[in-house]
Amino acid sequence: MSLRSQLLKGVLEGCILSVINRQSTYGYELSLRLQEYGLSDVSEGSIYPILLRLQKENLIEGTMQKSELGPKRKYYHLTEDGENALREFMEQWENIKLPVDNIINKGGETR
Amino acid sequence: MNSKDFIKLNNDMREKLSEENKEIYEDMLVYIRLNGNKSEQQTEEVLFELLEHLLEAQKEGKTARDVFGHNLRKYCDELIAEIPGEKQSFALLFGAYIVIYFLGILSTFHGIANFVLHQFFDVGSNDFTFSIGSGITVVIIDLVILSGFILIILRWLRNSTFKEKKPKKWVEFLQLWFISMIFIGATVLVPIIMPSFGSEITIPVLFFAVIGVLLFLISFVLNKKFRITK
Structure with missing residues (x-):
């Protein structure tokens, strides 16, 4: 896997953890939320391999619940490990966001 | 819900797919189910999620290729790689x-x-x-x-x-x-x-x-x- 897609995957994982942390949700709704936030480049289906991995790593858990409209859906919520992983992601992101922005902007200004 | 309950539910719900989406989804279903020694429970759960997603997307006029991308085999391989093994x-x-x-x-x-x-x-x-x-x-x-x-x-x-x-x-x-x-x-x-x-x-x-x-x-x-x- 290229570094670029590695990076994207890591970021996407963090975003998914963050959305689930705000409110427990199911696959389709999760993909809508991500698109609402502007991640429209991410194809809808690509969340499912990530959801599987997060479950395997025991960061999220799914439970079958009846939704308001009837059909049963698998709602995800964070486990304790997941909450820790999210906190870690937020710290790392905070540490990398500003420097990267600075580098990119300064880089553009060089003569 | 046991994997067999998911299979039953999946069989019923699949009928709501359009002709084109159904053909693609069933290919994915066969391909993913025959993935070797993977947990049947996890396999059926994710297949069920994909089906629900596709049904919702279908209401918005999207096709299976819009949702899962154009390289379906590669997409399925990515999924299979993340499904835990059977006990x-x-x-x-x-x-x-x-x-x-x-x-x-x-x-x-x-x-x-x-x-x-x-x-x-x-x-x-x-x-x-x-x-x-x-x-x-x-x-x-x-x-x-x-x-x-x-x-x-x-x-x-x-x-x-x-x-x-x-x-x-x-x-x-x-x-x-x-x-x-x-x-x-x-x-x-x-x-x-x-x-x-x-x-x-x-x-x-x-x-x-x-x-x-x-x-x-x-x-x-x-x-x-x-x-x-x-």
Whole structure:
């Protein structure tokens, strides 16, 4: 896997953890939320391999619940490990966001 | 919900898919289900999620390719890679179930066929004589042939997915017929060409039928208790 897609995957994982942390949700709704936030480049289906991995790593858990409209859906919520992983992601992101922005902007200004 | 409950639900809900989406989804379903030794529970859960997603997306006029991308095989491979493996204990149980079931069929038919031949057509005899050594060897070789047969059929099914052009029905039928003929032929041939060794014993042919029915009962109880196929 290229570094670029590695990076994207890591970021996407963090975003998914963050959305689930705000409110427990199911696959389709999760993909809508991500698109609402502007991640429209991410194809809808690509969340499912990530959801599987997060479950395997025991960061999220799914439970079958009846939704308001009837059909049963698998709602995800964070486990304790997941909450820790999210906190870690937020710290790392905070540490990398500003420097990267600075580098990119300064880089553009060089003569 | 057990994996079998998901399969049932999936069967019902799949009918709501449009013709085009259904064809693609069912290819994905076959491909992902035949993924080897992966947890059936997790496999069915994710298949169910994909189906629900597709049904929602369909309401917005999207197709399966819009949702899952254009390289469906690659997408499915990514999913499969993330599905945890089946528990070894269940894999062993499943293997034992198939072996017991297969031996049950073999033994029952062997017993009944020989009994009928002798009683009504006066062919053969009421007793069956075989040597223990070659008897056991034949059973083991037949089981190996059976596992080869199962693997070939699984591979054939998996290769039949994601075809741009669907092959003709009669071609597929002939292929499967040919594979099955070789399997049946080999299974029957082994006891015929096997030289006899080890001490000989003689038992009434109906005894085979009794053992066969017993094996059936065991496989039935196993299935009921651990929900292997239902």
